[in-house]
Amino acid sequence: MLPMPERLTCGGCALHPLCLPSGLDQVALEQLDSIITRPPPTPRGKHLFRAGDPFRALLAIHTGSVKTGVLSGEGDESVTGFYLPGDLVGLDAIHAGRHASHALALESTSTCEIPFGHLEDLIATTPTLGRRLMRIMSHSMGAEAELLTQLARNTAEQRLAAFLCSLALRLRERGLPDREFVLTLSRHDIGSYLGLALETVSRLFSRFQQQGLIALRGKLVAIKQLDTLQERAGLSRASGWITGADQSPRAARIRS
Amino acid sequence: MLPMPERLTCGGCALHPLCLPSGLDQVALEQLDSIITRPPPTPRGKHLFRAGDPFRALLAIHTGSVKTGVLSGEGDESVTGFYLPGDLVGLDAIHAGRHASHALALESTSTCEIPFGHLEDLIATTPTLGRRLMRIMSHSMGAEAELLTQLARNTAEQRLAAFLCSLALRLRERGLPDREFVLTLSRHDIGSYLGLALETVSRLFSRFQQQGLIALRGKLVAIKQLDTLQERAGLSRASGWITGADQSPRAARIRS
DNA sequence: CGGTCCCTTGATATTCATCAATATCAGTGG
DNA sequence: CCACTGATATTGATGAATATCAAGGGACCG
Numbered sequence: 001m002l003p004m005p006e007r008l009t010c011g012g013c014a015l016h017p018l019c020l021p022s023g024l025d026q027v028a029l030e031q032l033d034s035i036i037t038r039p040p041p042t043p044r045g046k047h048l049f050r051a052g053d054p055f056r057a058l059l060a061i062h063t064g065s066v067k068t069g070v071l072s073g074e075g076d077e078s079v080t081g082f083y084l085p086g087d088l089v090g091l092d093a094i095h096a097g098r099h100a101s102h103a104l105a106l107e108s109t110s111t112c113e114i115p116f117g118h119l120e121d122l123i124a125t126t127p128t129l130g131r132r133l134m135r136i137m138s139h140s141m142g143a144e145a146e147l148l149t150q151l152a153r154n155t156a157e158q159r160l161a162a163f164l165c166s167l168a169l170r171l172r173e174r175g176l177p178d179r180e181f182v183l184t185l186s187r188h189d190i191g192s193y194l195g196l197a198l199e200t201v202s203r204l205f206s207r208f209q210q211q212g213l214i215a216l217r218g219k220l221v222a223i224k225q226l227d228t229l230q231e232r233a234g235l236s237r238a239s240g241w242i243t244g245a246d247q248s249p250r251a252a253r254i255r256s
Numbered sequence: 257m258l259p260m261p262e263r264l265t266c267g268g269c270a271l272h273p274l275c276l277p278s279g280l281d282q283v284a285l286e287q288l289d290s291i292i293t294r295p296p297p298t299p300r301g302k303h304l305f306r307a308g309d310p311f312r313a314l315l316a317i318h319t320g321s322v323k324t325g326v327l328s329g330e331g332d333e334s335v336t337g338f339y340l341p342g343d344l345v346g347l348d349a350i351h352a353g354r355h356a357s358h359a360l361a362l363e364s365t366s367t368c369e370i371p372f373g374h375l376e377d378l379i380a381t382t383p384t385l386g387r388r389l390m391r392i393m394s395h396s397m398g399a400e401a402e403l404l405t406q407l408a409r410n411t412a413e414q415r416l417a418a419f420l421c422s423l424a425l426r427l428r429e430r431g432l433p434d435r436e437f438v439l440t441l442s443r444h445d446i447g448s449y450l451g452l453a454l455e456t457v458s459r460l461f462s463r464f465q466q467q468g469l470i471a472l473r474g475k476l477v478a479i480k481q482l483d484t485l486q487e488r489a490g491l492s493r494a495s496g497w498i499t500g501a502d503q504s505p506r507a508a509r510i511r512s
Numbered sequence: 513c514g515g516t517c518c519c520t521t522g523a524t525a526t527t528c529a530t531c532a533a534t535a536t537c538a539g540t541g542g
Numbered sequence: 543c544c545a546c547t548g549a550t551a552t553t554g555a556t557g558a559a560t561a562t563c564a565a566g567g568g569a570c571c572g
Contacts, residue, residue, distance in 0.1 A: 070405065072409075078405045078408065078409055080401050080404060080405060081401075091393075091394055091397060092394055092397040092398040092401060093394070093398075094390055094391055094394035095391045095392075095394035095395035095398060096395075096398070100398055100401075101401070120383070120387060123383065123386060124383035124386075127376070127379065127380035130379060130380075130386045130390075131376060133390065134350055134386075134389065134390065134393065135350055135351045136351075137347075137390065137393045137394070137397065138347055138348055138349070138350035138351035138393070139351035139352075140397060141347060141348040141393065141396060141397055141400065142348040142349075142351060142352070142356055144397065144400045144401065144404065145336050145337075145348060145356075145357070145400065147404065148336060148400065148403065148404050148407065149326065149334045149336060151404065151407045151408050151451065152334065152407050152448070152449075152450070152451030153328075153334055153448075153451060155527075155528090156527075156528065186549095186550070186551090187550075187551065187552095188550080188551095192408070192409075193408075194408070195407065195408030195409060196528080196529090197528070197529050197530075198550090198551080199528090199529075199530080199551090199552080199553085200527095200528060200529075202550095202551060202552055202553080203528095203552080203553075205551095205552095206552070206553080218536085218537080218550095218551085219550095411559075411560095412559075412560065442517095442518070442519090443518075443519065443520095444518080444519095452560080452561090453560070453561050453562075454518090454519085455519095455520080455521085455560090455561080455562080456559095456560060456561075458518095458519060458520055458521080459520080459521075459560095461519095461520095462520075462521080474518095474519085474568095474569085475518095
């Protein structure tokens with residue numbers, strides 16, 4: 001069985017099960033293929049779109065990674081999202097028909113462009129597709145809410161540990177190496193995403209390394225003890241485990 | 257012109273322009289009416305649904321207010337959402353078919369129940385309705401992202417000021433009194449929502465009152481100087497205004 | 513009344529942002 | 543190949559914002 005040469009169809013894409021086409025039948029897949037285009041890859045540091053740009057298409061990450069963010073009055077960037085292959089970028093712009101945030105390639109990134117007008121037409125005749133998109137949006141809302149409680153309630157250590165755990169999980173879902181990978185986000189970006197100063201991120205990385213939870217070489221990270229990292233993230237407590245001594249510096253950050 | 261007696265139809269509802277039916281034609285409206293039910297009001301302190309419940313229907317708040325939240329392992333509640341009339345609750349449960357959070361009535365609350373299975377059927381034949389729902393979800397995602405950057409980057413004062421401003425705005429959109437209203441969320445809930453201790457919320461309320469920005473009598477709040485409150489929220493800086501001296505205690509909470 | 517819940521205010525402790533100095537690395541051009 | 547340069551990362555010292563601890567005051571309710 002020789003592998004077929006890769007074709008630019010959703011059906012043949014390895015990310016199929018995670019991305020928009022998941023669960024669609026053959027007919028719907030072909031319709032989707034007919035409206036999707038694959039622009040040339042965006043090089044590292046270039047914008048996919050900017051705040052204020054009219055919203056024309058959803059972007060599915062094919063390879064690479066992307067951050068989204070907004071600029072404050074002084075020009076500081078707040079990182080609001082971090083996207084991996086199979087993720088859909090731009091969903092929050094549907095409402096206003098205009099992007100409220102910018103998106104920037106963290107490495108050379110290839111995307112599938114899904115013109116939204118065409119997608120809406122397709123949805124009108126293919127309800128399955130609409131259901132799929134709604135589910136993705138619902139999922140995305142849940143993930144955002146989870147991040148929100150992370151930021152609101154947890155210590156810096158818990159946030160960073162949770163970030164690493166969730167990243168490892170997402171990489172595994174995509175069939176990518178999940179115990180050793182390159183952090184395409186800088187320390188600064190991670191801090192901005194998690195609401196921490198870049199120095200705090202750096203210090204925590206160092207601490208985790210000293211404690212043998214991870215190994216670091218520049219932007220390359222190796223997860224050594226995912227279980228301990230999960231405990232540090234406070235996830236064990238959320239599920240009601242009894243893990244002996246409470247590891248967290250405070251019993252609870254927000255008193256009840 | 258005597259007012260018609262209120263009928264249980266979306267077309268006759270004052271919240272029409274904000275809620276799901278916005279922009280629908282007469283036919284679609286009647287279809288929507290045919291699947292929506294209005295259960296008896298939920299009294300203050302009672303649950304609309306709990307975490308783990310199967311997802312059956314979206315709830316549109318008709319009158320009253322609702323908070324959503326999750327429970328940590330120790331039973332502490334994290335408030336994740338705050339809903340007013342015209343808002344749709346439960347969108348994040350579509351994906352999993354199960355509620356990840358609970359919803360609790362903050363006062364006697366009347367809701368419109370929209371069975372999701374029926375709604376999906378309706379959407380299959382009425383694309384306008386699907387578009388409307390997607391826009392609502394997109395809008396909701398944007399709002400969540402905004403809250404997220406608020407929590408990640410701003411001081412306690414900025415968060416609380418922003419909370420009050422956005423609440424006033426939402427009340428105005430709904431045609432409700434927006435300069436004087438009852439806070440149905442407790443100090444504890446507000447703190448949990450904004451990632452602050454209840455004492456900090458209380459202190460900030462006192463400070464705002466001393467400075468004449470608001471007037472407080474228990475849960476009753478009167479907004480005295482919305483413009484100053486907006487400055488405190490850091491919104492003026494985001495839009496690039498030049499307001500003279502920088503009011504914030506630190507130039508920027510996260511260094512660039 | 514007595515109890516409970518919610519709020520307010522004060523004193524103290526702690527996390528983490530900020531300031532600052534140095535180290536590392538990638539790219540560029542001599 | 544090496545100096546130069548700018549971006550990025552690490553590490554230490556300090557201070558500020560805010561959580562925590564503590565005590566008391568109202569309001570509501572049985």
